[in-house]
Structures are given as C-alpha cells and as structure tokens.
Amino acid sequence: MSGPLGTLSELRDALDAGELTSSALVAASLERAATLGASLGAFIRLREPEARAEAEAADARRRAGRVLSPLDGIPIAIKDNLVRAGEVTTCASRILEDFVSPYSAGVVERLDAAGAIVVGRTNMDEFAMGSSSEHSIFGAVRNPWDSTRTPGGSSGGSAVAVAAGIVPVSIGSDTGGSIRQPASFCGVVGLKPTYGRVSRWGLVAYASSLDQIGAFGRSAADVATVLEVIAGHDPRDSTSLPEPSPPCVEALEADLSGRVVGLPREYFVEDGMAPEVRTAVRAAVAELEAAGAKILEVSLPHSEFAVAAYYLIATAEASSNLARYDGVRYGHRASGVSDLSDLYDRSRSEGFGDEVKRRIVLGTYVLSAGYYDAYYRKAQQVRTLLRRDFDRAFSSCDVIATPTAPELPFRLGERAADPLRMYLGDVYTVSANLAGLPGVSIPCGLADGVPVGLQLLAAPLEEAKLLGVAAAYQRQSDHHRARPPEEA
Amino acid sequence: MAGITREEVERVVALARLSLSPEETDRMSRELGAILGYVETLERLDTTDVPPTSHVLPLATPLRDDVPSEPIDPGLAVSNAPRHEGSAFVVPKVIEGEEEG
Numbered sequence A: 001m002s003g004p005l006g007t008l009s010e011l012r013d014a015l016d017a018g019e020l021t022s023s024a025l026v027a028a029s030l031e032r033a034a035t036l037g038a039s040l041g042a043f044i045r046l047r048e049p050e051a052r053a054e055a056e057a058a059d060a061r062r063r064a065g066r067v068l069s070p071l072d073g074i075p076i077a078i079k080d081n082l083v084r085a086g087e088v089t090t091c092a093s094r095i096l097e098d099f100v101s102p103y104s105a106g107v108v109e110r111l112d113a114a115g116a117i118v119v120g121r122t123n124m125d126e127f128a129m130g131s132s133s134e135h136s137i138f139g140a141v142r143n144p145w146d147s148t149r150t151p152g153g154s155s156g157g158s159a160v161a162v163a164a165g166i167v168p169v170s171i172g173s174d175t176g177g178s179i180r181q182p183a184s185f186c187g188v189v190g191l192k193p194t195y196g197r198v199s200r201w202g203l204v205a206y207a208s209s210l211d212q213i214g215a216f217g218r219s220a221a222d223v224a225t226v227l228e229v230i231a232g233h234d235p236r237d238s239t240s241l242p243e244p245s246p247p248c249v250e251a252l253e254a255d256l257s258g259r260v261v262g263l264p265r266e267y268f269v270e271d272g273m274a275p276e277v278r279t280a281v282r283a284a285v286a287e288l289e290a291a292g293a294k295i296l297e298v299s300l301p302h303s304e305f306a307v308a309a310y311y312l313i314a315t316a317e318a319s320s321n322l323a324r325y326d327g328v329r330y331g332h333r334a335s336g337v338s339d340l341s342d343l344y345d346r347s348r349s350e351g352f353g354d355e356v357k358r359r360i361v362l363g364t365y366v367l368s369a370g371y372y373d374a375y376y377r378k379a380q381q382v383r384t385l386l387r388r389d390f391d392r393a394f395s396s397c398d399v400i401a402t403p404t405a406p407e408l409p410f411r412l413g414e415r416a417a418d419p420l421r422m423y424l425g426d427v428y429t430v431s432a433n434l435a436g437l438p439g440v441s442i443p444c445g446l447a448d449g450v451p452v453g454l455q456l457l458a459a460p461l462e463e464a465k466l467l468g469v470a471a472a473y474q475r476q477s478d479h480h481r482a483r484p485p486e487e488a
Numbered sequence B: 001m002a003g004i005t006r007e008e009v010e011r012v013v014a015l016a017r018l019s020l021s022p023e024e025t026d027r028m029s030r031e032l033g034a035i036l037g038y039v040e041t042l043e044r045l046d047t048t049d050v051p052p053t054s055h056v057l058p059l060a061t062p063l064r065d066d067v068p069s070e071p072i073d074p075g076l077a078v079s080n081a082p083r084h085e086g087s088a089f090v091v092p093k094v095i096e097g098e099e100e101g
Helices: A008-016 A022-039 A048-063 A106-113 A156-163 A180-186 A220-230 A249-253 A275-290 A303-324 A340-351 A354-367 A372-393 A419-424 A430-435 A463-476 B006-015 B022-044
Strands: A043-046 A075-079 A117-122 A169-174 A189-192 A212-217 A260-264 A294-298 A399-403 A439-447 A450-458
Touching: A008 A022, A008 A220, A022 A043, A022 A048, A022 A075, A022 A117, A022 A156, A043 A156, A048 A117, A075 A106, A075 A156, A106 A220, A117 A156, A156 A169, A156 A180, A156 A212, A169 A189, A169 A220, A180 A189, A180 A439, A180 A450, A189 A220, A189 A463, A212 A220, A220 A249, A220 A439, A220 A463, A249 A463, A260 A275, A275 A294, A275 A399, A275 A439, A275 A450, A275 A463, A303 A354, A303 A372, A303 A419, A303 A430, A303 B022, A354 A372, A354 B006, A354 B022, A372 A430, A372 B022, A399 A463, A419 B022, A439 A463, A450 A463, B006 B022
Parallel strands: A075 A117, A075 A169, A260 A294, A260 A399
Antiparallel strands: A043 A117, A169 A212, A189 A212, A189 A439, A399 A450, A439 A450
C-alpha cells in the first residue's frame, strides 16, 4: 500500500512542477481509500471509474496550460449528504439507501468547475445527527489514531479521509460541531464558515437555520483554498449571503501583533474539561501569546445554556425537515401496508435509525401545542442572549480561543446508551452555530496518543481573520504535521 | 414539567408519523425524560422582553426575476418514487367506500 498523500499545497506544487500527474495521484488516493479507508469505515461509496476519467481530463487540461483552480486535479472526498446528479446519496440512512439525485449540490458544481476530483462519499452519522459517526447503516467509522475510539461526528468519514492521508482535503457539514469536533478528534483542521457563506443547495437538510458546509485539511492555508472555491452567493439557497466571499489565502501571511485573543472565563471553569485538554489548550494559548497576540479574558455569560437551546432548536427543525420522508415520493417504502397512514408510519419507522427517531420525537414534542412557548420559543430567546454575548465579546477581541471538545476521543460504543452524555460533549461547538459564527478547530497536541483540538471563533464574515490567526499558530507549531501511526 | 409520561410519548410518536414497539417506547420515555430534565435549566433564565432569534442573518426573502425556466422533467421528478405510474405517485387507496376501478 502506498503512503499517505501530502498536503494540498505540496501536491499542487508537485503537479505544477510536473513531478506528479493527477491520474497517479487519484489512483493512489483510490487505492488507499479501498484499503486503509475500508478498514476505518471512512467511505460509503468510491467513485472509482469516474474519478480516474476525471483525473485524465485534468492532466490533459494541465498539459494544455488550462489549469482551472488550485484544486484542479486534486482528489477530494465529500460527505454523503451532498447530492450529485445521477449518483446515490444515502445520508447513511436506510430511508435514502437507493436515492439517486436528479440534480447536483451547489458545492458539488463548484468543485467540478474547479476541476477537483471527488474520489468518494464519506461515512457519517445518519442525517448528520450524532457526535461519533457510529449511527450509520454502513457501520461505525474508526479513529485512525486509535481504532477503538470514535473519530467524532457527524462528519467522521471526511475527517478520517484527511487524517489517514487518503485525500488532502474534504468537505463536511457542521450543524452543532460536526466539522470541528471530528477535526479535533482526528488531528486535522476543520472549518465551519459563517452561516450562509457556502450554499446549502443540495445539502440534505438537518436543521436549516444551523447547517453550514465547510472543509477539512491539514493546514489553515489548505482549508482557506477550499473555502475560496466553495464559498459565494447562490440564488437557489435563500439564506445564501449576498456579499461576495473575500479572498482568504492572501490574508494568511499576517502576523499576530495587535491581534487580541479572547478566553471566555465560563469555558475554562474547574471540571469543565478533561485535564489533558486543558493542558494542551493552555499551551496553545501561550504559544499564541509568544507569537505576539494579546490574551484577554472575556465573558460569555449564557454559555451554560447553549447545549439545551441547541438541542431544542435543532430537533424542532429536524422534525419539520424530516417530515418529507413519507415512503411515497422517494426513499424507503414499507411493503404490505394496509392504508396510507400505515404506509407513512411503517416506512418512516423502518427507514430511520434510533438517533434520528429520538430527535424527530423530541422535536415534535417541543413544537407541539402547549409546549411551544416553554421550549422552542424559550430556546430562540436564549439564542438571542448567546448572540449578544458574542457581540459584546468581539467588541474587545478579534478571535475567541476555546477547546473544541471537552474530552479526548471516546471509545466506540461508550455513549450509545446515554444520548444526553453524547449531547453534552457539544458544549464548546454549538454556540457558533446558534450565533452563525465562523469557527475552526486546529490540532494543538497529543494526549494519550490521540489529538487535542483548539477551537478559534470569530465574528460573522471574519473567516480571513480567523484563518489568519490559525495560520500564524501553525507557523509556530508542528502539531498539524503529526500523522497517525501507519499500520505495519 | 419534569420528565415525560409514556402516554405523552405515544401521542408525540403518532404525531411524528412513527410507530415504536413497547420496548422502544419505554426507552424513548426514559431518554427523553433525561433530556427534558436537562433542558429545564433554561427555566432559570428570565427571558421576558428578549426577542426570539429564528435566524441569525438579517435577510429578507429574496425575490428572483420573473424569468421562465425549464422545469424538472416530470418523469425524472418521480423516478425515485418507490411506486409510480407515468408521472404520478402511487399510494394506497385513501377514500373508503368505492370499488377500486
């Protein structure tokens, strides 16, 4: 088996220098996906013949001097909740097991137009609901650093594909931390852009006011490159930001002098996080300070209410979004039904897994007559308070630094019987979704042989500033260069 | 509002167009009880006069120009339906009392 692929910038340089062809690169990626990727459960489907053909076309373009973008000819993986015309998109769910999309997602169109080669569709928690990538009809995804642990979720397959060196960059989606937390658990960079920055057209909906598409890579510069390709206005998504997406890559050279990094005192309370996480994050903050940043304590007083507000809002939106799966228009249909009602009830019950059912039922409950004000409206009011907390904090700092997750990657199966405990692990990530902020997780060290992630958050639209701080940190540290041990 | 009764779970499951076995209903009652117990922490917050946020962006619903465009082909639109005839979805009989024609 060939070794791990290099970073996006290394591979691009090699393609530019003529030392490598896209065909060879894509072949190596597919081989690694079929071997190491399969043992880690990272992929749901490989685009075996299509990717090879597209790579040959990319090589022909390059020979003709018509390189389309910095992603031209580069193998990339996408989460299996992004549709492509004529191909199956499952969302890791039985209910969509045979769904062939009649159209392509905006992000997929942009990747195609940039010449990126999608080698495969990655495994995930069903409908992006989960923090461990275990809730999949295709089986659990495993952490490449320790295969007895989860890679995090819900975009676990996309994080693993990068961490295991199968692709240099990949695409995921983040509703409450589903890019940042698996990035932290797998030791890669994971960016959730500002809400509305990347078109949700063709992203299978989970919670529409929170869902955002983003990227994984090995460095801040690599995810900035992907962001420049996938960001931008799309009239087919009514929540797509009308502003043009500013260039990010050129802003990465800025140093940290004058930058103020806020530490929310409510996140660093005693017993809030595992001691290994605290140690690694504190060390990362000290490195930022040594590199010229000013560290300032800030306050986000409503932080302790974020997880509760998130699970009320996300499940309410999910129960509404997933009402479309009826066994009639598309998706799984139960056989031998007695009437239409029976068709709905049985098709949905057979098609959805336990975690999805749990969230649909919770969401239906909080939206039901008599409970709406106490739960859903209350959560939306708390969402306002959380937004105000961030507005105030960002008036005195440029970025906020926190742990990405309060603990090290947990063991497979460990949380299966305790959904509430699983939800509480999202404590540091959900606020960014509720407030619409961009956030990134970057590797900041190892503990117990597995990675720890530092989360940076910025005000809406400030991806360039956010990735600038991340890039400056990565010029000072080598944590993002650590690779999981290769099997002998 | 602590917890949730089994009867309430059954009512909500029916609203959500799901059907659960008795064991699944028991487990759902327990798990939802724990989650609802946790979200009760929100009751400690006084949110009188706080406007709700349904959406983070100050966006108005955009209107597109009224330009004709090609609709999706009806055959393609129903191609994922588990059962379809021509461009129509096939469902079990809904109205009682008439012979199937």
